[in-house]
Amino acid sequence: MRRALLVMLVAAGSAAADPAADAFLKAETVTASPVQAVPTSVGDPQWMKTPPVSFRLSAQRSVRLNDKRANELIEQPGFGEVRVRALASATELGVLLTWNDATQNVLRPDETNAYADSAAIEIPNVYGAGKRLPYVGMGDVELPVRLYMQRAVAKGVQANEYVAAGFGSLTRVPRVQATMAMEYDAKLKLWRALFVRPITVDGHTLTQSSLVPMAFALWDGARNERGGYKQLSAWHFVILPKPELDVAYVKYLSWGYKPGDLGDPERGRAIAETVCIACHHLPGKTIAPPGVAPNLSDIGAIASPIYLRESITNANGVIIHALNPNAHYMKTAPPDKTGAYPNADAFQWSATLPDGKPISKMPPFTVYTPEQVGDLVAYLKTLDGTKKQETKP
Amino acid sequence: MSARQLAMVMDLNKCIGCQTCTVACKTQWTNRNGREYMYWNNVETKPGDGYPKKWEALGGGFDAGGNLQDGVVPSKYSEYGVPWDYNQDEILKGAELQPGSDPTVGPNWDEDVGAGDFPNSYFFYLPRICNHCSNPGCLAACPRNAIFKRDQDGIVLVDLNRCEGYKLCIAGCPYKKIYFNPKLSKSEKCIFCFPRIEKGLPPACAQQCVGRIRFVGYLDDAEGQVAKLVNQYKVALPLHPEYGTQPNVYYVPPMSGPRKFDKNGKPIEGSDRIPLAYLESLFGPAVHDSLKTLHAEMDKRKAGKPSELMDLLIAYKHSDMFRIGTKAPEGFKLPVLK
Numbered sequence: 039m040r041r042a043l044l045v046m047l048v049a050a051g052s053a054a055a056d057p058a059a060d061a062f063l064k065a066e067t068v069t070a071s072p073v074q075a076v077p078t079s080v081g082d083p084q085w086m087k088t089p090p091v092s093f094r095l096s097a098q099r100s101v102r103l104n105d106k107r108a109n110e111l112i113e114q115p116g117f118g119e120v121r122v123r124a125l126a127s128a129t130e131l132g133v134l135l136t137w138n139d140a141t142q143n144v145l146r147p148d149e150t151n152a153y154a155d156s157a158a159i160e161i162p163n164v165y166g167a168g169k170r171l172p173y174v175g176m177g178d179v180e181l182p183v184r185l186y187m188q189r190a191v192a193k194g195v196q197a198n199e200y201v202a203a204g205f206g207s208l209t210r211v212p213r214v215q216a217t218m219a220m221e222y223d224a225k226l227k228l229w230r231a232l233f234v235r236p237i238t239v240d241g242h243t244l245t246q247s248s249l250v251p252m253a254f255a256l257w258d259g260a261r262n263e264r265g266g267y268k269q270l271s272a273w274h275f276v277i278l279p280k281p282e283l284d285v286a287y288v289k290y291l292s293w294g295y296k297p298g299d300l301g302d303p304e305r306g307r308a309i310a311e312t313v314c315i316a317c318h319h320l321p322g323k324t325i326a327p328p329g330v331a332p333n334l335s336d337i338g339a340i341a342s343p344i345y346l347r348e349s350i351t352n353a354n355g356v357i358i359h360a361l362n363p364n365a366h367y368m369k370t371a372p373p374d375k376t377g378a379y380p381n382a383d384a385f386q387w388s389a390t391l392p393d394g395k396p397i398s399k400m401p402p403f404t405v406y407t408p409e410q411v412g413d414l415v416a417y418l419k420t421l422d423g424t425k426k427q428e429t430k431p
Numbered sequence: 432m433s434a435r436q437l438a439m440v441m442d443l444n445k446c447i448g449c450q451t452c453t454v455a456c457k458t459q460w461t462n463r464n465g466r467e468y469m470y471w472n473n474v475e476t477k478p479g480d481g482y483p484k485k486w487e488a489l490g491g492g493f494d495a496g497g498n499l500q501d502g503v504v505p506s507k508y509s510e511y512g513v514p515w516d517y518n519q520d521e522i523l524k525g526a527e528l529q530p531g532s533d534p535t536v537g538p539n540w541d542e543d544v545g546a547g548d549f550p551n552s553y554f555f556y557l558p559r560i561c562n563h564c565s566n567p568g569c570l571a572a573c574p575r576n577a578i579f580k581r582d583q584d585g586i587v588l589v590d591l592n593r594c595e596g597y598k599l600c601i602a603g604c605p606y607k608k609i610y611f612n613p614k615l616s617k618s619e620k621c622i623f624c625f626p627r628i629e630k631g632l633p634p635a636c637a638q639q640c641v642g643r644i645r646f647v648g649y650l651d652d653a654e655g656q657v658a659k660l661v662n663q664y665k666v667a668l669p670l671h672p673e674y675g676t677q678p679n680v681y682y683v684p685p686m687s688g689p690r691k692f693d694k695n696g697k698p699i700e701g702s703d704r705i706p707l708a709y710l711e712s713l714f715g716p717a718v719h720d721s722l723k724t725l726h727a728e729m730d731k732r733k734a735g736k737p738s739e740l741m742d743l744l745i746a747y748k749h750s751d752m753f754r755i756g757t758k759a760p761e762g763f764k765l766p767v768l769k
Contacts, residue, residue: 149613196616373565
């Protein structure tokens with residue numbers, strides 16, 4: 039199927055013999071096979087006939103949360119990968135996620151400290167040629183995302199549909215308009231999670247481009263994972279059978295996939311370890327107070343090259359509010375008359391201008407040449423702490 | 432964080448550990464819908480493990496620099512305890528009274544155990560509700576902006592529509608006074624009986640208190656007994672101020688009861704049955720001045736002189752102890768909720 043697409047690409051002409059597009063399509067896409075109707079049962083044989091594509095998962099460490107036990111468990115190897123299958127009809131898109139999990143964990147109505155195996159997909163509200171990619175962790179201020187999440191319960195799932203525009207903004211959509219199901223295969227020790235949604239929901243249509251950006255997240259109940267404790271993928275792309283491949287979008291997304299695009303990671307490291315570490319944590323470089331800015335130690339596993347380039351050169355276009363603005367308060371400031379100390383500004387990632395517009399605390403690094411930015415992105419792409427859980431499939 | 436702050440003072444010298452407050456709260460709020468195991472109000476024996484078990488060792492709160500600390504989410508089975516039944520039917524046929532399960536923990540598990548060796552053993556009761564902190568650890572930990580402080584009274588509430596049941600609030604609260612409802616998959620907590628407050632009534636636990644140990648009022652109401660005990664006489668102190676959340680439930684610390692006995696059974700003059708260091712570990716260094724003031728005022732009264740503080744602690748009238756409907760101070764404007 040992918041080969042057929044490349045043929046299409048060649049037929050489209052403009053991207054012919056573009057090695058970056060080639061490498062990007064090979065690494066980051068899963069093709070939705072056309073079907074009359076997308077099957078809504080996990081065990082439908084049509085799913086098994088569809089070849090899966092594996093994508094890497096990495097534990098969420100950009101922001102640190104405050105559960106002591108979960109923070110210990112995060113150091114252990116995770117799932118490592120998720121296998122994705124996609125089918126599309128004229129009216130629906132379906133994806134089936136499969137992953138190995140040694141233990142089945144469901145939401146327990148009797149215990150206060152139990153966690154459910156869960157799965158989610160997210161899709162940007164707007165995408166396509168000329169559109170930037172949102173931050174992979176639930177979107178950003180400018181570019182909201184739509185999310186579908188299911189948690190395993192004793193019988194079936196607890197399924198929800200959400201919109202989000204960055205950390206803390208996840209909000210349930212009153213009516214779930216997708217079909218979700220999750221089944222654990224105790225013999226093979228693996229989960230299968232199905233998401234089928236209409237092509238158009240509340241004016242959000244999946245035909246904005248033939249490439250639908252999609253990111254995946256899994257939660258392992260055995261690792262006390264929930265919320266921000268999760269294993270997530272970078273943005274990947276589901277290629278719809280129709281319309282024709284969005285060559286302009288591929289050209290934009292494939293920056294950084296051709297050898298030579300990215301430059302020298304060692305030169306990039308030299309810049310990062312003198313400049314970026316003032317606010318960000320990098321492997322072995324943790325001089326900034328934790329929480330002042332996203333921890334970049336695993337950023338290569340979840341961020342696309344083009345997203346990294348834009349975050350460096352246009353930080354104000356990629357504003358993400360701090361996960362929790364109240365987790366640090368200013369002990370040196372005088373408390374108010376109820377004894378409350380004000381939040382510490384240093385830990386807010388964005389500020390509000392007098393005209394009400396948000397501005398990122400990170401300045402746009404326009405001083406760097408395109409080569410230096412390429413070096414930096416090359417270095418950041420090497421930061422990948424993905425650890426895989428050892429299970430026998 | 433809020434425009435005004437409602438607070439509660441509990442006089443530990445008068446708490447008899449009868450659990451009437453616990454029952455008032457339980458029947459009002461937590462006897463149903465997945466809350467059965469919860470005690471928004473509990474009374475524990477100090478020294479002791481408390482409820483949930485060893486809560487003081489479960490983390491949360493802020494460090495000295497104002498940074499949120501990691502904490503642990505307690506388990507219903509090992510920290511809160513699951514209710515059990517007795518074999519009431521069998522004892523009629525001659526069996527010995529036995530619990531139906533083998534419980535190892537419960538909400539009042541170490542009642543009256545205390546510390547010290549007879550005849551110098553000691554304990555006191557510590558009733559606990561949510562502290563409705565000025566810098567709440569639960570609110571700071573919530574990544575969903577689901578916890579908020581009401582502007583008009585500082586009551587800390589969970590917006591159940593936003594709560595996704597991540598339990599980070601439970602890890603973040605150093606008092607472990609926010610609970611996970613496993614049936615609803617949401618966090619729930621003491622709401623300071625806000626529907627009663629809005630009608631000018633005190634929380635059920637304070638209304639029902641047999642020992643009349645609880646005072647309720649606004650900290651900015653200088654004429655109120657709460658503000659007098661906290662700000663004027665400075666005898667009411669927050670529990671574990673070092674947790675850094677600026678709690679708004681205050682305690683009049685226990686004055687030592689009978690003196691300790693020597694080997695011959697004679698009282699040792701000037702001895703403290705409850706070690707001051709222990710009280711300091713609960714209420715901070717301010718406990719010394721608080722106890723000094725309490726003793727001095729008590730001596731005044733013993734000498735037949737008037738003492739407003741002693742009169743106040745006698746708690747004559749509910750209408751003086753509960754100043755809920757007080758007018759806001761001059762110039763106070765309730766901010767418009769966003």
